[in-house]
Amino acid sequence: MKRILVLGILLTGGFFAKAQETAVRIAENACKCIESVRTIEPDSLQAQINQCISSASASVILNGPDEERKKYTTVQGIQSLLQSSMEVLFEQCPNYRNAVINIKTVEYYTLSKDENANKAYLKGNTYAEVKEYGAAIKEYLKAIAIDSLFIFALDNTAICYRKTSDYTNAEKYYKKSLQVFPQGDVALLNIAGICLFKKQNEKALEYFKQLRFYHPHNAEGYFGIAKVSFEAQEYEEALDNAFRAYRIYSENKSPYVEDGKKLIAIIYNTLKEKNKLDLFNQKAKQYNISFEGSN
Structure with a gap:
């Protein structure tokens, strides 16, 4: 047998x-x-x-x-x-x-097909604009009750919970958003940020990697991976992603290009202290980026 x-x-x-x-x-x-x-x-x-x-x-x-x-x-x-x-x-x-x-x-990433859901959602936006987040959440939840696949309402609910420092519910609604649209860049980026705040770096890294995989032209995935990798002292991975993020920021003339520069400077100074600037120079040459360093 x-x-x-x-x-x-x-x-x-x-x-x-x-x-x-x-x-x-x-x-x-x-x-x-x-x-x-x-x-x-x-x-x-x-x-x-x-x-x-x-x-x-x-x-x-x-x-x-x-x-x-x-x-x-x-x-x-x-x-x-x-x-x-x-x-x-x-x-x-x-x-x-x-x-x-x-x-x-x-x-x-569009309005609901149900007008009642849209009315509640837009009313929630009105409250959110004046930072009345509790009232905004009530309206967004009404919209979600009508249309459970309404990504805008799910994401905005999570955003409002995060604004009130309710990270548990913020994470809950970002996860609901990802159940509907697993590749959603808004939810992936923000849930990664929550994980970082909670010092859950491995979970944050996983979400940042998904963001990079699904949205390779979005600098935020690379930037997040660079930050987490740097904290883990994985300097080669940090440099690869920091330089890619900086390049995308620069090409898009993003206001976050300065954040990219600051992260590269931090990595540079750390490697300088550790007498590992050869690695930095090698990666800078690989990505054709000149960097004078920081004191």
Whole structure:
């Protein structure tokens, strides 16, 4: 009986391994196709992405061996393969990942389809503007009760709780926001900030890494990782991310460029004290950034 069970596991494992190989080939072909997509209009973008995935799937399956084609003759088999391919795409194809997140951002970072939810939300904004955060929270919660997927209301509820130093509820509502939109940059950045305030650096680092992964053009993910890594005395990681953050701030003419400079100066002075400026100079050269240092 044990021999039969082991054989079954081996055969099943072999099938899944081959299925994963097929999914990877589809993802690679689809990614090349998606690189050529130029539109940013959500509906058109989604349609072209779907076409790329369909074409890649058909090409890989039809040009594969007969044995492989037979595995995907059922609707369930094809759907499972497509799901696996899209998961690989999201992890390994930045163009696809960016497109998906852009589509979701347009979908979620907007007013509710329910006018009553919008009325409560906008009333909450009026209270928040004059720092009446308790009243604002009541209105935002009314909006959420009407539309539980209302990201603006969820994020603003968390922001107001944070303004009143209620970090437990702030974290709670940022997590609710991430349950709806896991790639939301507002919730990821702010929940990371709460974790830093609570001295939960490992949790903060995880959220900052998600922010960097999902939003590679947002400097805040890099900046947060640099700060946490510096505190952990992981200086190479800190420098890599500090220089990337500074570059993005500079390119975008962000007012936070001075924060980027200050962090780099702190790292510089620390490495100078530790007689490790070779590492700093190496990284500065790598990112083509000149820095005179600070006393």
